[in-house]
Amino acid sequence: SAAQSPPIRLYPLSSYTFSVKEPQLEEDDSVKKRLERLETHYHAHGMRRTCEGVLLCHEHNHPHVLMLQIANAFFKLPGDYIPPDADEMSGFKARLDERLAPTGSLSNSPANAGWNVHSALAQWWRPNFETFMYPYLPPHVSRPKECKKLYLVELPKTKVIACPKNMKLIAVPLFELYDNTGRYGPQLSAIPHLLSRYRWEFV
Amino acid sequence: SAAQSPPIRLYPLSSYTFSVKEPQLEEDDSVKKRLERLETHYHAHGMRRTCEGVLLCHEHNHPHVLMLQIANAFFKLPGDYIPPDADEMSGFKARLDERLAPTGSLSNSPANAGWNVHSALAQWWRPNFETFMYPYLPPHVSRPKECKKLYLVELPKTKVIACPKNMKLIAVPLFELYDNTGRYGPQLSAIPHLLSRYRWEFV
Ligand SMILES: [Zn+2]
Ligand SMILES: [Zn+2]
Ligand SMILES: [Zn+2]
Ligand SMILES: [Zn+2]
Numbered sequence: 001s002a003a004q005s006p007p008i009r010l011y012p013l014s015s016y017t018f019s020v021k022e023p024q025l026e027e028d029d030s031v032k033k034r035l036e037r038l039e040t041h042y043h044a045h046g047m048r049r050t051c052e053g054v055l056l057c058h059e060h061n062h063p064h065v066l067m068l069q070i071a072n073a074f075f076k077l078p079g080d081y082i083p084p085d086a087d088e089m090s091g092f093k094a095r096l097d098e099r100l101a102p103t104g105s106l107s108n109s110p111a112n113a114g115w116n117v118h119s120a121l122a123q124w125w126r127p128n129f130e131t132f133m134y135p136y137l138p139p140h141v142s143r144p145k146e147c148k149k150l151y152l153v154e155l156p157k158t159k160v161i162a163c164p165k166n167m168k169l170i171a172v173p174l175f176e177l178y179d180n181t182g183r184y185g186p187q188l189s190a191i192p193h194l195l196s197r198y199r200w201e202f203v
Numbered sequence: 204s205a206a207q208s209p210p211i212r213l214y215p216l217s218s219y220t221f222s223v224k225e226p227q228l229e230e231d232d233s234v235k236k237r238l239e240r241l242e243t244h245y246h247a248h249g250m251r252r253t254c255e256g257v258l259l260c261h262e263h264n265h266p267h268v269l270m271l272q273i274a275n276a277f278f279k280l281p282g283d284y285i286p287p288d289a290d291e292m293s294g295f296k297a298r299l300d301e302r303l304a305p306t307g308s309l310s311n312s313p314a315n316a317g318w319n320v321h322s323a324l325a326q327w328w329r330p331n332f333e334t335f336m337y338p339y340l341p342p343h344v345s346r347p348k349e350c351k352k353l354y355l356v357e358l359p360k361t362k363v364i365a366c367p368k369n370m371k372l373i374a375v376p377l378f379e380l381y382d383n384t385g386r387y388g389p390q391l392s393a394i395p396h397l398l399s400r401y402r403w404e405f406v
Contacts, residue, residue: 062342122399135399136377139265174339179389186382193396196325196338 007199008118008154010058013171016159021103023166026070031131038145039129045084048146051092052079053153054121054191057171061202064171065191068099068163075172075184077150089117092151102162116154121194124148124187135190150187150194157203210402211321211357213261216374219362224306226369229273234334242332245348248287253351254295255282257324257394258358260374264405267374268394271302271366278375278387280353292320295354305365324353324397327390336390353390353397360406 028034041048054077055066067075078099082091093115124133126146137144163169177184178192231237244251257280258269270278281302285294296318327336329349340347366372380387381395 060342063339120400122396124399134378134381135395136266136381138378139263139376173342175337175341178337178339190393190396192338193325193393194400196327197323197397 005198007201008056008152009201009203010056010063011155011157011203013057013059013064015157016057016155016161018169019102019160019162020165021162022164024099024164025166035129035131038126041084042129042145047144048081049084049088049091050079050081050146050148051088051095052077052148052150053092053096053115053117054150054195055153055155056195057155058200058202059171059173062173062175063195063200064173065177065188066161067170067172067188069168069170070166072168075170075188077188081146088149092117096153099164100161102160116156118152118154121150121152122190124150133187148187150191152195152198208401210404211259211355212404212406213259213266214358214360214406216260216262216267218360219260219358219364221372222305222363222365223368224365225367227302227367228369238332238334241329241348244287245332250347251284251349252287252291252294253282253284253349254291254298255280255351255353256295256299256318256320256356257353257398258356259398260358261403261405262374262376265376265378266398266403267376268380268391269364270373270375270391272371272373273369275371278373278391280391284349291352295320299356302367303364305363319357319359321355321357324355325393326353327351338393351390353394355398355401 028037038048056063057066058064067077069075078096079092080095080099082088082095096115122135124135124147125137125141125144126133127138127141127144129145133148161169174192174195177189179189181189231240241251259266260269261267270280272278281299282295283298283302285291285298299318325338327338327350328340328344328347329336330341330344330347332348336351364372377395377398380392382392384392
């Protein structure tokens with residue numbers, strides 16, 4: 001079991017087709033409001049579950065992470081919180097569809113069948129109704145308010161990916177994320193660590 | 204395959220017996236000499252392979268990493284480079300024995316049978332004969348000089364662990380390592396990220 005798993009195939013960015021769809025506005029217009037909504041959610045449903053996907057391609061045989069950039073400012077991975085009553089994995093795939101699946105005629109292409117979730121990469125815990133999250137449950141925290149899971153999502157050889165009009169889909173190389181908490185924050189800048197155990201096959 | 208693997212059992216630090224053995228001095232007395240030896244090794248045998256183990260216990264239901272502290276200054280994981288002609292996994296276990304297995308009568312206890320290497324956590328690449336290592340192979344580097352792999356090593360319920368006299372064996376909590384590159388360096392401070400995908404069972 002200590003043996004490394006088989007390599008994961010990465011395709012060039014150019015093998016994907018990008019389209020644009022309706023804008024998707026933030027549910028909250030401030031951090032304060034987002035944390036208030038989290039607290040309301042917690043009192044009604046318990047800990048929030050969030051799932052995000054690390055989707056990879058390559059350029060120059062170096063892995064790149066697909067990210068959404070909002071308002072030319074902050075970056076995020078595709079994914080979101082899962083409805084309290086939903087199964088985690090199907091809820092996650094529905095969130096990926098919501099964010100990235102093409103609408104209209106493009107949505108029926110056979111290349112666009114679903115998401116292949118490969119493996120869990122990380123869990124981040126939010127102990128309080130505050131912005132801080134940790135990649136472990138801090139000691140003596142028995143009632144975390146949110147758990148965010150990152151999953152590696154394997155992309156097929158071709159796919160149509162739609163990006164909401166108010167966001168930009170960008171491919172960020174691992175060497176740009178690494179040691180760059182200032183620009184990408186603690187979660188995104190840790191992705192190179194999380195991926196370092198894999199072997200890649202650059203097609 | 205995206206499902207999380209079963210939880211890993213962690214035992215309290217107090218369930219292990221610590222003993223002391225002969226000192227193990229550094230092979231090189233400066234970074235410069237170490238890098239020169241790496242270059243000599245490279246020209247004779249190609250890329251150096253190094254394996255290190257992340258051995259865990261718990262205190263207060265929070266994972267702690269066993270580390271060696273040398274001269275009250277720097278920290279390292281048990282493990283070392285693997286001889287060029289050795290099989291990686293058996294070479295790694297021999298290195299763990301060399302560093303941590305008790306000598307003399309204690310070495311025959313049944314609780315001390317070998318090492319259970321659970322899974323690969325990370326790989327670090329050294330592109331040049333320099334101190335910098337990266338958790339990915341940087342673009343256009345085709346001949347890395349060293350690859351260091353980190354493995355999660357599952358500890359049994361009890362074990363005798365011997366520490367060379369010139370080192371100190373310490374258990375460092377994840378919350379102390381996290382975001383603490385200043386004290387622990389980029390490799391050790393990333394361990395909380397690497398472990399965040401696991402679930403623990405604190406016994
Ligand atoms: Zn409240
Ligand atoms: Zn290039
Ligand atoms: Zn040379
Ligand atoms: Zn305590």
